[in-house]
Amino acid sequence: MSEAAILETRGLERHFGGVRAIAGVDFALAAGELRCLIGPNGAGKSTFFKMITGQLRPSAGQILFAGADITRTAAHEIGRLGIGIKNQVPDVFDGLPVRENVWLAARRANAKPQALVDEIMQRLDLGDIAGRLVGVLAHGQRQWVEIGMVLARKPRLILLDEPSAGMSLEETNRTATLIREVNRTTTMIVVEHDMQFIRQIATKVTVFHQGRILVEDSFERIMTDARVRDVYLGRQAAA
Amino acid sequence: MGANAASRPRASWWVVVGVVLIAAILAPYYLITDISDQIDISIIFVLALLALSMSFLWGYAGILSFGQTAFFGLGGYAYTVLALNLHETTFSFFAAIGVTMLFAAVLGYFMIYGRLSDIYLSVITLVVTLIFEKAIKSTSGDQYVIGSVRLNGQNGIPTVPSLQIPWSGTELSFDGVFILDAVLLILVYAGLRLLLITPFGRVLVGIRENTRRIELLGYDSRRYKLGAFVIGGGIAALAGVLFGVWNNFVAPEMFGLKRAAEVIVWVIVGGRSTLVGPIVGTAIVQYLQNKLGTQSVGEWLPLILGLVLILVVLLFRGGLLPGIVGGVGWAWRRVRGDAT
Numbered sequence: 180m181s182e183a184a185i186l187e188t189r190g191l192e193r194h195f196g197g198v199r200a201i202a203g204v205d206f207a208l209a210a211g212e213l214r215c216l217i218g219p220n221g222a223g224k225s226t227f228f229k230m231i232t233g234q235l236r237p238s239a240g241q242i243l244f245a246g247a248d249i250t251r252t253a254a255h256e257i258g259r260l261g262i263g264i265k266n267q268v269p270d271v272f273d274g275l276p277v278r279e280n281v282w283l284a285a286r287r288a289n290a291k292p293q294a295l296v297d298e299i300m301q302r303l304d305l306g307d308i309a310g311r312l313v314g315v316l317a318h319g320q321r322q323w324v325e326i327g328m329v330l331a332r333k334p335r336l337i338l339l340d341e342p343s344a345g346m347s348l349e350e351t352n353r354t355a356t357l358i359r360e361v362n363r364t365t366t367m368i369v370v371e372h373d374m375q376f377i378r379q380i381a382t383k384v385t386v387f388h389q390g391r392i393l394v395e396d397s398f399e400r401i402m403t404d405a406r407v408r409d410v411y412l413g414r415q416a417a418a
Numbered sequence: 419m420g421a422n423a424a425s426r427p428r429a430s431w432w433v434v435v436g437v438v439l440i441a442a443i444l445a446p447y448y449l450i451t452d453i454s455d456q457i458d459i460s461i462i463f464v465l466a467l468l469a470l471s472m473s474f475l476w477g478y479a480g481i482l483s484f485g486q487t488a489f490f491g492l493g494g495y496a497y498t499v500l501a502l503n504l505h506e507t508t509f510s511f512f513a514a515i516g517v518t519m520l521f522a523a524v525l526g527y528f529m530i531y532g533r534l535s536d537i538y539l540s541v542i543t544l545v546v547t548l549i550f551e552k553a554i555k556s557t558s559g560d561q562y563v564i565g566s567v568r569l570n571g572q573n574g575i576p577t578v579p580s581l582q583i584p585w586s587g588t589e590l591s592f593d594g595v596f597i598l599d600a601v602l603l604i605l606v607y608a609g610l611r612l613l614l615i616t617p618f619g620r621v622l623v624g625i626r627e628n629t630r631r632i633e634l635l636g637y638d639s640r641r642y643k644l645g646a647f648v649i650g651g652g653i654a655a656l657a658g659v660l661f662g663v664w665n666n667f668v669a670p671e672m673f674g675l676k677r678a679a680e681v682i683v684w685v686i687v688g689g690r691s692t693l694v695g696p697i698v699g700t701a702i703v704q705y706l707q708n709k710l711g712t713q714s715v716g717e718w719l720p721l722i723l724g725l726v727l728i729l730v731v732l733l734f735r736g737g738l739l740p741g742i743v744g745g746v747g748w749a750w751r752r753v754r755g756d757a758t
């Protein structure tokens with residue numbers, strides 16, 4: 180595939196018992212891209228993300244990141260190589276204050292993380308809730324804390340699994356703005372269901388269906404694609 | 419409960435620790451002058467160290483080690499064997515702790531790097547301490563000798579040397595032992611408290627909160643967990659050495675199920691969300707045990723302690739200390755609220 184690909188999977192599969200959650204995915208992502216991943220529930224999007232970040236071992240196939248094979252690399256090493264992920268369910272330190280959450284992320288590659296922590300807190304507008312425990316925050320705020328933690332690691336590739344879930348319209352718009360801004364320097368893949376949201380950020384969209392890539396194209400073409408409409412978009416595309 | 423969030427201790431904390439430290443050093447001369455009281459209280463300090471080793475792992479690193487007694491017993495036996503062979507106690511004191519930490523490192527390595535789940539780790543630590551008890555109990559024959567020391571099987575070793583003041587050959591007196599035990603307890607407590615504001619300690623708390631997130635951020639959680647496990651083993655070993663010195667006696671019961679379960683009871687009664695909690699829990703349970711022991715309740719003792727445990731668990735979910743502190747704070751707010 181293309182030489183500029185920062186992430187590539189070849190024949191990737193993952194089985195759970197007899198279920199093939201991912202059934203042979205050949206995927207390539209160019210450096211600098213902002214890709215959206217859509218597909219009905221159970222299409223394998225989150226499983227795909229978890230394999231890229233070492234949270235799940237592939238049953239078959241290969242994952243390459245910046246040319247290196249990371250198929251069997253441990254999660255913490257993948258984190259160090261520069262892949263950051265916001266999982267679907269907020270994956271934060273509930274019992275710790277917001278600031279400590281960001282500090283733990285910033286500190287990993289940074290002996291003096293204070294300036295970076297301040298920068299992230301300001302960028303994500305977390306200053307007012309810096310001292311509050313993350314566990315008591317609203318879902319949308321917890322998502323922002325997690326996104327802040329991902330950004331604090333300054334990764335080369337960011338995976339966001341449903342970043343706008345549970346957010347108000349205003350928060351969703353801010354998140355879209357943030358994603359476009361971050362994408363100026365960082366390659367990203369975003370899993371989403373909210374079509375309005377995707378319209379705001381997407382250039383290229385990959386549609387998953389039953390563990391495979393159904394189609395890959397620009398947002399406009401995807402929205403008018405008959406196959407996509409059949410498996411997933413039906414009502415929303417008509418609207 | 420600020421310790422949980424790894425906040426920096428306030429100035430008042432330093433003052434309190436300092437005052438307690440000075441009080442502990444002066445107490446045997448002014449406050450607790452009776453030798454039998456000194457002995458009774460010294461052992462509470464020693465056992466509180468054992469409780470701290472367990473609650474540090476459980477409350478801060480999320481590792482429930484059921485078998486801290488393995489390191490407790492090992493520390494006691496290692497000190498005894500070394501000191502009797504070398505006719506010297508200072509080196510033996512440190513070497514016993516070092517050897518035990520080495521053992522904790524090996525055991526911890528296989529459990530943690532083998533990615534055993536938490537529940538298996540608890541079970542294995544318990545099994546390890548029970549294996550030690552069995553093994554030591556079966557060493558009553560003449561052939562079980564290390565250097566010049568017979569292990570003596572279930573009879574234990576009744577000739578554990580008292581600690582000597584380094585380079586003087588003078589044995590520590592009862593008040594000396596009291597002071598040593600108290601000072602070490604306070605230092606270990608303060609050390610653990612300060613550890614939690616270091617990057618290492620903060621990552622440990624992060625692991626307890628969410629191991630997956632810690633890994634995704636790029637931390638190798640196993641290294642941190644192993645570090646904590648070895649520190650916990652070292653503290654338990656220190657308690658074991660001090661126990662042997664206090665008793666002039668080590669026996670396989672140090673490894674036993676009764677002792678292992680007691681540690682959990684102390685920690686649960688005191689509460690594991692703070693480091694002071696387990697110390698308070700140990701003191702209360704041990705005090706009760708001593709008092710009831712002299713009231714001829716005899717075989718009813720475990721039953722009464724069991725009831726205490728059940729009551730504490732039912733009434734104070736987080737343990738006595740957080741429960742009381744929370745209750746006083748609540749009452750205080752009520753009083754102030756009513757006044758205005």
